[in-house]
Amino acid sequence: xxxxxxxxxxxxxxxxxxxFSNLGTQLLAVTSTELCDRVTSEDLFAALxxxxxxxxxxxxxxARSAELASASADCPVILPLGFTAAAGxxxxxxxxxxxxxxxxxxxxxEGADTIIPVEESSTGxxxxxxRAHQGTPSGQATFTAPSKPGRFIREAGEDLxxxxxxxxxxxxxxxxxxxxxxxxxxxxxxxxRTLKVAxxxxxxxxxxxxxxxxxxxxxxxxxxxxxxxxxGVDVRTLQLPDAPDRFAVAIDQLQEQVDLILTxxxxxxxxxxxxxxxxxxxxxxxHHVAIQPxxxxxxxxxxxxxxxxxxxxPVSALLSVELFLTPLLRVLNGLPEPQPEHYPLxxxxxxxxxxxxxxxxxxxxxxxxxxxxxxxxxxxLARADALVHIPVGVSELTAxxxxxxxxxxx
Ligand SMILES: Nc1nc2c(c(=O)[nH]1)N[C@H]1C(S)=C(S)[C@@H](COP(=O)(O)OP(=O)(O)OC[C@H]3O[C@@H](n4cnc5c(N)ncnc54)[C@H](O)[C@@H]3O)O[C@H]1N2
Ligand code: MOO
Numbered sequence: 001x002x003x004x005x006x007x008x009x010x011x012x013x014x015x016x017x018x019x020f021s022n023l024g025t026q027l028l029a030v031t032s033t034e035l036c037d038r039v040t041s042e043d044l045f046a047a048l049x050x051x052x053x054x055x056x057x058x059x060x061x062x063a064r065s066a067e068l069a070s071a072s073a074d075c076p077v078i079l080p081l082g083f084t085a086a087a088g089x090x091x092x093x094x095x096x097x098x099x100x101x102x103x104x105x106x107x108x109x110e111g112a113d114t115i116i117p118v119e120e121s122s123t124g125x126x127x128x129x130x131r132a133h134q135g136t137p138s139g140q141a142t143f144t145a146p147s148k149p150g151r152f153i154r155e156a157g158e159d160l161x162x163x164x165x166x167x168x169x170x171x172x173x174x175x176x177x178x179x180x181x182x183x184x185x186x187x188x189x190x191x192x193r194t195l196k197v198a199x200x201x202x203x204x205x206x207x208x209x210x211x212x213x214x215x216x217x218x219x220x221x222x223x224x225x226x227x228x229x230x231x232g233v234d235v236r237t238l239q240l241p242d243a244p245d246r247f248a249v250a251i252d253q254l255q256e257q258v259d260l261i262l263t264x265x266x267x268x269x270x271x272x273x274x275x276x277x278x279x280x281x282x283x284x285x286x287h288h289v290a291i292q293p294x295x296x297x298x299x300x301x302x303x304x305x306x307x308x309x310x311x312x313x314p315v316s317a318l319l320s321v322e323l324f325l326t327p328l329l330r331v332l333n334g335l336p337e338p339q340p341e342h343y344p345l346x347x348x349x350x351x352x353x354x355x356x357x358x359x360x361x362x363x364x365x366x367x368x369x370x371x372x373x374x375x376x377x378x379x380x381l382a383r384a385d386a387l388v389h390i391p392v393g394v395s396e397l398t399a400x401x402x403x404x405x406x407x408x409x410x
Contacts, residue, residue: 002287002288002289002290003287003288003289003290003297004289004290004392005289005290005291005323005356005392008287008289008297008324009323009324009327011299012299012308012324012325012328013328015299015301015306015308016260016306016325016328019195019259019260019305019306020195020328020332023192023193023195023259024192024193025041025042025190025191025192025193026190026191026193027188027189027190027191028188028189028191029187029188029189030178030181030182030186030187030188030189031182035173035178035189035191036173036174036175036178037172037173037174037232037333038172038173038189038191038192038194038232039170039171039172039173039191039192039332039333039334040167040168040169040170040171040173040189040190040191040192041169041190041191041192042169042190043165043167043168043169044165044166044167044168044171044181044184044186044189044190045163045164045165045166046160046161046162046163046164046165046166046184046185046186047162047184047185047186048162048183048184048185049156049157049159049160049161049162049184050157050159050160050180050183050184051154051155051156051157051158051159052156052183052185053091053107053156054107054108054153054154054155054156055087055105055106055107055108055153055154056085056102056103056104056105056106056108056115056152056153056154057104057115057152057153057154058104058115058117058118058152059102059103059104059117059118059126060101060102060115060116060117060118060120060121060152061099061100061101061102061115061116061118061121061141061143062085062094062099062100062101062102062108062109062112062114062115063079063094063099063100063112063113063114063115063116063143063147064094064096064111064112064113064114065113065114065146065147065148065149065151067079067096067097068114068116068143068145068146068147069146070146071143071144071145071146072144072145073144073145076122076142076143076144077142077143078140078141078142078143079097079098079099079140079141079143080097080098080099080137080138080139080140081098081099081100081101081127081129081130081137081138081139081140081141082094082095082098082099082100082109082137083100083130083131083132083137084100084101084102084103084129084130084131084137085100085101085102085103085106085107085109085131085132086102086103086106086131087103087104087105087106088105088106089106089107089131089132090107090132091107091108091109091110092107092109092110092132093109093110093111094109094110094111094112095111096111099116099141100112101118101126101129101141102115108153113149113150113153114147114148114149114150114151114152114153115147115151115152115153116143116147116151116152117152120143120145120147121141121142121143122141122142122143122144123141123142127139127141160180160184166180166181166184166186167180167181170334171334172333172334172335173189173191192332194232194233194234195232195233195234195259195260195329195332196233196234196236196257196258196259196260197228197233197234197235197236197258197259197260197261197262198235198236198238198254198257198258198260198261198262199221199224199225199228199235199236199237199238199262199264200237200238200239200240200250200251200254200261200262200263200264201218201220201221201237201238201239201240201263201264201265201312202239202240202242202247202263202264202265202266202274202275202312203242203265203266203274203312204242206218206239218239219314219378220264220265220312220314220317221237221239221264222237223314223317223318224262224264224317224318224321225237227318227321227322227326228321228329231326231329231330231332231333231335232329232333233329236258238250238254240263240274241274242266242272242274243274244274244277244278245278247274247275247277247278248278248279248281248282251278251279251282251302251307252302254305255302255303255304255305255307256304256305258305259305259306260305260306260307260308261302261305261306261307261308262307262308262309262310262321262325263275263307263308263309263310264309264310264311264312264317265310265311265312265317266309266312267286267296267297267298267309267310267311267312268296268311268312269296275298275309276298276309279298279300279307279309282300282302283300283301283302284298284299284300284307284309285298285299285300286298286309290354290355290356290392291319291323291355291356291357291358292352292355292356292357292358292373293311293313293315293316293319293358293373293375294310294311294316294319294320294323294358294375295311295316295355296311296316297309297310297311297320297324308324308325310324311375313375313376314375314376314378314381315360315374315375315376315377315378315381316375318381319358319387322387322408323358338406338407340404340405340406341404341405341406341407342402342403342404342405343363343366343367343368343402343403343405344366344367344368344399344400344401344402344403345367345368345370345397345398345399345400345401345402345403346364346367346368346369346370346399347369347370347399348396348397348398348399349370349390349396349397350395350396351390351394351395351396351397352395353392353393353394353395354392355392356389356390356391356392357373357389357390358387358388358389358390359371359373359387359388359390360380360381360384360386360387360388360408361384361385361386361387361388361405362383362384362385362386363385363386363405363407364385368386368388368403368405370388371384382409383409384408384409385407385408385409386405386406386407386408387405387406387408388403388404388405389404389406390403
């Protein structure tokens with residue numbers, strides 16, 4: 001049975017919808033290094049305002065602006081020093097007719113309404129200072145200009161008020177959003193649980209890095225595991241036996257352990273298509289999608305999990321994951337869809353009219369050069385800059401014609 005790209009996409013989206021929506025949540029400490037790129041599962045409201053209290057933006061002197069209103073170079077205002085407030089100190093009181101040295105981040109003393117940076121005082125630096133409970137303050141400071149009310153004062157809650165929404169449910173946590181959550185007094189953050197995936201390769205031809213005759217290194221496991229990690233997937237790679245009955249036992253065990261099983265290879269027209277054979281009695285649904293590469297596709301809905309079956313050629317496997325799975329993972333992770341760009345073709349290319357083709361390409365000096373279509377060319381895949389989609393119904397694109405490209409390998 002043949003199927004359109006659109007229909008197969010819709011089918012997989014429907015299959016994965018419940019898997020993603022039933023993931024559940026977990027709590028992570030706001031200090032956890034696991035938090036970045038996770039997605040919030042609830043609306044999060046500020047326990048504290050940001051800033052948490054009204055504080056000084058400068059190292060300087062806290063004063064009453066009215067007491068400096070007449071200050072000038074010719075007629076300086078000289079005021080005695082009160083206690084000093086450092087960042088982290090409790091709030092002190094500014095006695096009338098005095099100034100209090102304050103450091104950046106310190107609470108604004110009760111009664112003060114302006115900050116004069118220390119370099120604006122006539123000496124330009126602080127004299128010996130005394131903090132509360134350290135003795136009796138002495139010394140004085142001289143000012144030669146007024147300072148407006150509110151100057152260099154950071155108001156409590158001017159960034160975000162207590163009780164305000166910090167991040168709605170579904171927010172992907174960036175380093176800066178983590179700072180906002182921490183600053184708003186939240187210590188435990190509810191996030192969606194990570195998607196657990198078993199990535200299963202198949203084929204007796206898969207050997208290690210020094211393969212025996214007839215064998216090749218496994219390219220799909222490390223490639224797809226790396227890609228899925230980029231989407232925050234908790235991925236486990238396995239090479240399943242190339243025998244349908246043992247493969248089926250392994251799948252039955254895996255479905256209890258993960259949310260989603262991906263298989264790669266073993267689904268086309270050969271005599272030894274282990275995935276197709278093993279899933280035949282388990283609701284396996286295999287068909288040809290009108291795309292190239294990536295034509296052979298399949299899936300199965302098991303009792304406890306879902307299996308997506310991708311073709312084994314590395315280019316086909318990668319593009320299948322990019323077409324059918326990563327768009328859904330982007331939605332799950334609150335990531336934007338990549339946007340296409342437009343560039344002229346360097347050469348004329350033909351395409352099978354009844355298939356949606358995805359061609360790898362180089363983007364050089366503002367032109368797109370289409371690469372060989374072979375779905376086994378792993379190194380060509382690695383050097384490609386872009387993917388050009390040639391839709392069904394188009395049999396030729398001519399040199400100079402503008403095409404839509406999606407960046408790849410970024
Ligand atoms: N008679 C037909 N033959 C094939 C058809 C077809 O329609 N009729 N489709 C071709 C297309 S298109 C593709 S794509 C492949 C898909 O085959 P399978 O999904 O069954 O995959 P395998 O046969 O297992 O492997 C295909 C190819 O990829 C290599 N491979 C597999 N796994 C890995 C891996 N982990 N790392 C690196 N390379 C891997 C494998 O050795 C094969 O060369 O079928 C075509 N045939
Ligand atoms: O469609 Mo296969 O996926 O070309 O190599």
